[in-house]
Amino acid sequence: MIEKDLGFVLRRYNFRETSLITTLYTSRFGKIRGIFKGFYTFKKEFSSSLDIFTLNEFVFYPKKSEIWLISHADLVSDFSYLREDLPKAKVGALLLNLLDKTMPLWDGNLQIFNLVNDCLNSLKQDNEVKVLYVFLIKFLSLSGFKPEFNHCMKCQKTLDDEFYFSVAKGGLVCNVCGKNVGDLKKITKQACRSLLYIQNNDLSLIDRLKVSRSCEEEFFYILGRFLGYHFEFNDLINSDFFPVLPQLVSQY
Ligand SMILES: [Zn+2]
Incomplete structure (x- = not known):
């Protein structure tokens, strides 16, 4: 037809x-x-x-x-x-x-x-860096790989103090459950809350969100590795438009 x-x-x-x-x-x-x-x-x-x-x-x-x-x-x-x-x-x-x-x-x-x-x-x-991370955060949710930024992936406890992210687990892990997880990366409360806000709100509201440069670096660190691990998509990690990325990745 x-x-x-x-x-x-x-x-x-x-x-x-x-x-x-x-x-x-x-x-x-x-x-x-x-x-x-x-x-x-x-x-x-x-x-x-x-x-x-x-x-x-x-x-x-x-x-x-x-x-x-x-x-x-x-x-x-x-x-x-x-x-x-x-x-x-x-x-x-x-x-x-x-x-x-x-x-x-x-x-x-x-x-x-x-x-x-x-x-x-x-x-x-709009600023292209912001468009990129908003797109990636929304894309992951819509394609069924939504990273968890609210509670522990293992014990489901809501987290509001310390935030450790595991790319392999696909989200936050609390400090108790994290003892046996090998790829933990500490992220700031500000970055975690901003990621959650972007996941849960429409683009018109996100437009007003102010994100610091250091938070953006945390976003790209998580998003780049998440896309590499779960989608075998390494263009973000390998891209040169955000020069801080290769440096962050090599520290991991
Ligand atoms: Zn836990």
Whole structure:
């Protein structure tokens, strides 16, 4: 059956002389792979350039084989400002790479789709470091890997004094239960409370949250290692846009 859906271009490569194969993240079908036959013959059915950092409306034919035929593409939004600012472009590319590398095919998640759309839009005016950590914290919750920042993962005790985070356990561990846990990292109360606040509130409220530079460093330390351990996604740990990261990681 023929379908119509909105989608971001995550990845693209040329196929034979005139065609294009892409990976897209759509609102209803999740990640899909599609071929645009005759894309480089300037068919009128493809009015979008299908660049990275574009949102498009597609018409396609879902089937059991991995690559679907896409017959129409129309540009909906062009996040062209991302191509003019290198730090913002790196954050935008990291969001799309994360979807490309970690999302399974054909597993629609409208909330993740909306989160990507909101974050790419907010990169226009907001600080890219904040957009990145808010995206990552929300993404982990929405993809079912929500790190626990309120109570101990083992005994369920609510914690309000000392905070030790275990990447392997996926959250906080109290000082009693932590005796047998090998990868504990002490985090500050301020960082812990801010992470919890971001998990539990809408983007409009998070906008007003002030986070210190040292808290941001704690966020990226936890998020980078968490994504590496649970998703085998090391782009954040290896990225150079946040120069403090490699240094923090080597101290671990
Ligand atoms: Zn405990």
